[in-house]
Amino acid sequence: MKQILSLLLVLAGATPVLTAADSLKAGQALPKLAPLLAGAKLPDTSGKVVLVDFWASWCVPCKASFPALNKLQAEQAAKGLVIIAIGVDDDAADFKKFAAAMQAKFLLVHDAAHQAVGAFNPPTMPTSYLVDRKGVIRYVHSGFKGAKTEKEYTAEIETLLGEAR
């Protein structure tokens, strides 16, 4: 009797811990991407400022964010910015179709198994994580709000690029 009750109480207490994974926040270290994105060719990001962006072909603001990311890539890549845009479409065909239509100039990776996105657990689509040269997440952008987000990206990336390694 007592055992049943204590077991139930333990289960009740443990369930949220077991199931509710918190989303990554500013101040936390960027998880190692290679094991999460098996098969993807990832660039060396040590000492670089990294923008990890989660998108999907069915997400309208994601579509709006691509020209802004292209612009950032053109302007800041040479200074040490690496953009890794992780698509979370279930269907590889949707991923490829969207990628071709958007003409992205930065790295696109397909996370079909939802391993990477599960580890980051972004609160919205799209969500992007700006990582400093030391590998610490410094800014998290939830959603894409047009020129406002673009302005924030530029200012934040310039700050991070200006920091010492």
Place this chain on the structure above:
Amino acid sequence: MKYPLPSLLALGAVLSLSSCADSLVRVKPYDRGNLARHIMADSLDPLQTAMTEHAYFSREAGFGGGGVGGGGCGCN
């Protein structure tokens, strides 16, 4: 102190299920691909929806039509 078994079990079930609810019910933002499909929209054909609404509005005018106020005046 002795509690009856059914009530303890009920308490246990409520406690454990309540902690499940959050993670079971919520669809993660990145899992909403199917929900975002066109076929999932509540109105697939805007013209059809407009016509249905118009018919409903005309026939149910005495009841307020499609809105809440101004029922029965016949001024529309």
